[in-house]
Amino acid sequence: MEQRKLTSADIDRVRDIEGFPIATDEAIIELSDAPYYTACPNPFIEEFITENGTPYEEVGDTYQREPFTADVSEGKHDPLYMAHSYHTKVPYKAIMRYLLHYTKPGDIVLDGFCGTGMTGAAALMCADLPTCLGIGETDVNNIGARHAILTDLSPEATFIAKNYNSEVDISAFEQAANDVLRVLHDSCDWVYSTDVPGSNAKATINYTIWSEQYICPACSREFSYWDAAVEQGEEKMKQKPRCPHCGADLKKGECEKALESQYDEQSDEHSLQAKVSPVRISYHYAGKLYAKEPDTSDLAIIQKIRDMNIGVWYPSDLMMHKGKQWGDYWRAGYHVGITRVNHFYTKRNLFVLATCRDLIMRQSDKRVKSLLLFWLSSIYSRSHKLNRYMPSHHRHVGPLSGTLYIPAFQAEINIISLLEDKLKSIMTVGQILGHSLVSTQSATDLRNVPSSCIDYIFVDPPFGDNLHYSELNFIQESWLRCFTNNATEAIVNVSQDKGISEYQELLSKSFCEYYRVLKPGRWLTVEFHNSKNAIWNSIQEAIQRAGFVIADVRTLDKQKGTTKQLSYTMAVKQDLVISAYKPSMELSVILDQYESNEESAWAFTRQHLEKLPIVVQRNNMIEPISERQAFLLFDRMVAYHVMHGIPVPLDATDYYQGLDARYLKRDGMYFLADQVNEYDTARIKLNLESVEFALHVTNEKTAIGWLYRLLEEEPRTYSVIQPMFMQEVKSVDRYEAMPELAVLLEENFLQDEKGRWYVPDTKKEGDIAKLREKSLLREFDGYLKSKGKLKLFRSEAIRVGFSHLWKEKNYQAIVDLANRLPAATIQEDPNLLMYYDISLSRVG
Known part of the structure; x- marks a missing residue:
C-alpha cells in the first residue's frame, strides 16, 4: 500500500470503535503514518487484508497442524529486543517458532495485545534465512515473511510497535539524530557542566543524586535523608538512620516530608512538592569517573534552571485526568504534591527533553521524525524521578518495575549521554525491511477486521492486576499527546471499578472477536503469566466461551526455556502457553x-x-x-x-x-x-515402559483420578493404599470437604474376594457411577435446602448438582447456590465457573 495522509474523514469512519484514544484529531494525524500505522483504529485494515491475504474457502481446505509443543528458549539480549523497553515483552525469536509452525509465507497473523509489536517483528524476520535456521527451523520452503496486524489499546505501545515494524532510511535517521545531538550539545551542555575540584577545568556530569528532605519528629528540624541514612565516605546504608541534628533514631515512615513551592509555567500554577536536594555528583573527566558533593557553582546552575522559562512545549497534564487520586498506583507516602506529568521530572531534565522533542518535531520526513521520537521515548524510563539510586550498589538501578514509585534517592541522569548511548543501540538493529499494519484500538471491538480472514493469532494478554498499563504509560503518552482510553482495559483495577468478573468479561469480548476473525480450523496461542488460579480460570473460560477449544496447556520454565504439559488445569503457579483452535x-x-x-x-x-x-x-x-x-x-x-x-x-x-x-x-x-501407529512406533523405537501422568491431589475429583491410575496398575487393599494416599493428599482446597479414603473407594471401586480394591469393568461401571451420582445428588439436595453461606462441602456434589440443574434448565437455582458458595470456589473451578456464568447470562 502507498503512503498517504490520514484525514479527519478517515478518523470519522472509526471514531466509535472501542478503544479510540483520548486525543485531538490533530495529535492523532501528527503521530500516524498511514496506511500502515494510525494512532487510532486503523481505517485501512481491510485494504491491507485484501492486498495480502487469501480468502477462506471451506471446500478444499487442507490446513492441518498439531499444537506446538517444542521447547522455546530465547534470550532477551538481542539488539532488536533491547532497542526499546516496555513492561512486558516476548522475544521475537520465540514467536518466530510459533509462526514457522502454524503458518506459511504470506499468511496473515494477528496480535490483539501487541505491546511493542514483537509478533510483527517476528513475522517480518521469518524472511531472514540465517535467523530462521538459527532457531532450529529446517524447512527452507517455509521461510518467508508473514503479514502481521498488530493492535493495542495503548498509543505508547502501538507507537513503539510501529517503529519496530516500519521501513525507514536508517542512514537518514542516523544523520538526523546526530544533527539533533549537535544542537543539543550547543544549547544544553551547560546544564550538565561541573567544576573539577582543585582545578579550573570543567567536566560533564554523568548523573546527580537527589535526596528527599524530611522533618525530624524529635527536634522538628529539616534534614536530608542521605545524611541520616548513608554512611558518609563508605556510601552504604546505616543500620539505623539518625537525625543529623539531634541524633534521634528515625523511621522514615514516621517522618514528615519537607515541602516547597514549585511554579509551573505551562499550567501557570504553584504547587507544594516534596523537597529534594542534590547530594552527590558523578562526573567524567580525562577518561575517568569521579564523584563529588555539589559546590556553589553546581547549586548556582540548578537555581538558574529553576528560575528560567523552558520556552518550548512539554507535557503538564493532570495525571490520569483525575487530579491527585489518579489511579491504583497513587500513594500518599511518595506522591506528595504529584498531580501533573511534569512533576515527575527535575526541571533540568525536563528542559533538555523538551528541547530535544522540539528539534525532532521540526523534521520534514515523517518516518525519520517518527523514529527520532522512538529514539527519544526509549530513554524515558531513565529520565525521570522514578530512577532509583542504591548506595549499596554504588549506582543507579532504574525505576522499580511495574510501579510509579518515587524513591528517596533519585538519580538524575544526563539526557544527552542517554541519547548518545541509545543511538548506538538502535543502530545495531540495522535496517528493518517490510511493514506490519498497526492499529490503536481495543481487542474487544475489531469491527474493522473482516470475519474469517486471519490465519493465526498469537497474544500475550494483560494478566489480572499485575500491571496497570494505562497508568504506567500515562507519562510517556503525554509526550505523544495521545492517551489510552482505558474504559475497555482488561485488568483488575480498583480505581476503574474492575474486579475479576469485569476482567473476565473484557477478555471474553476480546476472544470472541479473535474467534470471529480467525479462519476455521486455525490456531490461537496465548502466552499467559499469573500465579492466581482465579485469573487463570478467568482466561481459560474466556477462551472457551468464545468458542475456541483448548488443545494443549504447557507450563513454561523461563530459566531453562523448557515447557511441560499442565496435567491438571485447575491449578497453575507458572507461566503458561495455551494452544486453542477454532x-x-x-x-x-x-x-x-x-x-x-x-x-x-x-x-x-x-x-x-x-x-x-x-x-x-x-x-x-x-x-x-x-x-x-x-x-x-x-x-x-x-x-x-x-x-x-x-x-x-x-x-x-x-x-x-x-x-x-x-x-x-x-x-x-x-x-x-x-x-495410534505413530505413537506405538515411537514407543518401540525408544523401548519405553508405560507413560505415567503426574496428578496433584487437591480435591475429590483429583483424588478419584489418582486412585483410578493406582488401581489400574493392580488391585490393592485398603492398608496398602492408605499410606500412599496420605502422601498425596498434602494440600486440600480450602473449602473442600474431602471424603475419607474408605468413602471414595466404596463409591467408585469394587472389592475382590481378597479384599483388594480394583477398577470396575467398564461394562458394569455404569451402574456404580449412577449409584454414586445419586448419592452425590442427595448431598447436593441437602445444600439446596439449607440456608446461608456454605462453609464446607463436597465439590464433586456441587459439580454433579450443577450439571443436573443445567440439564433441567434451572439456571436460577445454579445462580442462587453459587452466590452461597465462597467466591474462590466458583472462580477457581473452571467447570463451576462455566455453569455459573452461562446461567447468570440466562437469568440476567
Whole structure:
C-alpha cells in the first residue's frame, strides 16, 4: 500500500470503535503514518487484508497442524529486543517458532495485545534465512515473511510497535539524530557542566543524586535523608538512620516530608512538592569517573534552571485526568504534591527533553521524525524521578518495575549521554525491511477486521492486576499527546471499578472477536503469566466461551526455556502457553444437525483428537498428553456444548464407555486409528515402559483420578493404599470437604474376594457411577435446602448438582447456590465457573 495522509474523514469512519484514544484529531494525524500505522483504529485494515491475504474457502481446505509443543528458549539480549523497553515483552525469536509452525509465507497473523509489536517483528524476520535456521527451523520452503496486524489499546505501545515494524532510511535517521545531538550539545551542555575540584577545568556530569528532605519528629528540624541514612565516605546504608541534628533514631515512615513551592509555567500554577536536594555528583573527566558533593557553582546552575522559562512545549497534564487520586498506583507516602506529568521530572531534565522533542518535531520526513521520537521515548524510563539510586550498589538501578514509585534517592541522569548511548543501540538493529499494519484500538471491538480472514493469532494478554498499563504509560503518552482510553482495559483495577468478573468479561469480548476473525480450523496461542488460579480460570473460560477449544496447556520454565504439559488445569503457579483452535465449519453443521443427539459428542471428540499432539518426545522420553485422558476429553466436550447452549448428550459413564468402544487406548490416552501407529512406533523405537501422568491431589475429583491410575496398575487393599494416599493428599482446597479414603473407594471401586480394591469393568461401571451420582445428588439436595453461606462441602456434589440443574434448565437455582458458595470456589473451578456464568447470562 502507498503512503498517504490520514484525514479527519478517515478518523470519522472509526471514531466509535472501542478503544479510540483520548486525543485531538490533530495529535492523532501528527503521530500516524498511514496506511500502515494510525494512532487510532486503523481505517485501512481491510485494504491491507485484501492486498495480502487469501480468502477462506471451506471446500478444499487442507490446513492441518498439531499444537506446538517444542521447547522455546530465547534470550532477551538481542539488539532488536533491547532497542526499546516496555513492561512486558516476548522475544521475537520465540514467536518466530510459533509462526514457522502454524503458518506459511504470506499468511496473515494477528496480535490483539501487541505491546511493542514483537509478533510483527517476528513475522517480518521469518524472511531472514540465517535467523530462521538459527532457531532450529529446517524447512527452507517455509521461510518467508508473514503479514502481521498488530493492535493495542495503548498509543505508547502501538507507537513503539510501529517503529519496530516500519521501513525507514536508517542512514537518514542516523544523520538526523546526530544533527539533533549537535544542537543539543550547543544549547544544553551547560546544564550538565561541573567544576573539577582543585582545578579550573570543567567536566560533564554523568548523573546527580537527589535526596528527599524530611522533618525530624524529635527536634522538628529539616534534614536530608542521605545524611541520616548513608554512611558518609563508605556510601552504604546505616543500620539505623539518625537525625543529623539531634541524633534521634528515625523511621522514615514516621517522618514528615519537607515541602516547597514549585511554579509551573505551562499550567501557570504553584504547587507544594516534596523537597529534594542534590547530594552527590558523578562526573567524567580525562577518561575517568569521579564523584563529588555539589559546590556553589553546581547549586548556582540548578537555581538558574529553576528560575528560567523552558520556552518550548512539554507535557503538564493532570495525571490520569483525575487530579491527585489518579489511579491504583497513587500513594500518599511518595506522591506528595504529584498531580501533573511534569512533576515527575527535575526541571533540568525536563528542559533538555523538551528541547530535544522540539528539534525532532521540526523534521520534514515523517518516518525519520517518527523514529527520532522512538529514539527519544526509549530513554524515558531513565529520565525521570522514578530512577532509583542504591548506595549499596554504588549506582543507579532504574525505576522499580511495574510501579510509579518515587524513591528517596533519585538519580538524575544526563539526557544527552542517554541519547548518545541509545543511538548506538538502535543502530545495531540495522535496517528493518517490510511493514506490519498497526492499529490503536481495543481487542474487544475489531469491527474493522473482516470475519474469517486471519490465519493465526498469537497474544500475550494483560494478566489480572499485575500491571496497570494505562497508568504506567500515562507519562510517556503525554509526550505523544495521545492517551489510552482505558474504559475497555482488561485488568483488575480498583480505581476503574474492575474486579475479576469485569476482567473476565473484557477478555471474553476480546476472544470472541479473535474467534470471529480467525479462519476455521486455525490456531490461537496465548502466552499467559499469573500465579492466581482465579485469573487463570478467568482466561481459560474466556477462551472457551468464545468458542475456541483448548488443545494443549504447557507450563513454561523461563530459566531453562523448557515447557511441560499442565496435567491438571485447575491449578497453575507458572507461566503458561495455551494452544486453542477454532473448530471447523463441518463441526458447527454437525452440532446444528444433531443438537442433543450423542453424535454431537463424538463429532466433537473426533475433531478434538485430530487436533491434539500424538507424540511429544523430550530427553529420549515420551511425554504424556494430558488432553488425551478420558476426564479431560469429557470436560472439553461438556464445555463446548454448554458454551454453545446445546444440551450435553452423554454423562461421564456413557462417554467413557464410548471412548473405549470407538477409540484406541494407550497408556491411559485415546487415539484415532490413524494416529495410534505413530505413537506405538515411537514407543518401540525408544523401548519405553508405560507413560505415567503426574496428578496433584487437591480435591475429590483429583483424588478419584489418582486412585483410578493406582488401581489400574493392580488391585490393592485398603492398608496398602492408605499410606500412599496420605502422601498425596498434602494440600486440600480450602473449602473442600474431602471424603475419607474408605468413602471414595466404596463409591467408585469394587472389592475382590481378597479384599483388594480394583477398577470396575467398564461394562458394569455404569451402574456404580449412577449409584454414586445419586448419592452425590442427595448431598447436593441437602445444600439446596439449607440456608446461608456454605462453609464446607463436597465439590464433586456441587459439580454433579450443577450439571443436573443445567440439564433441567434451572439456571436460577445454579445462580442462587453459587452466590452461597465462597467466591474462590466458583472462580477457581473452571467447570463451576462455566455453569455459573452461562446461567447468570440466562437469568440476567
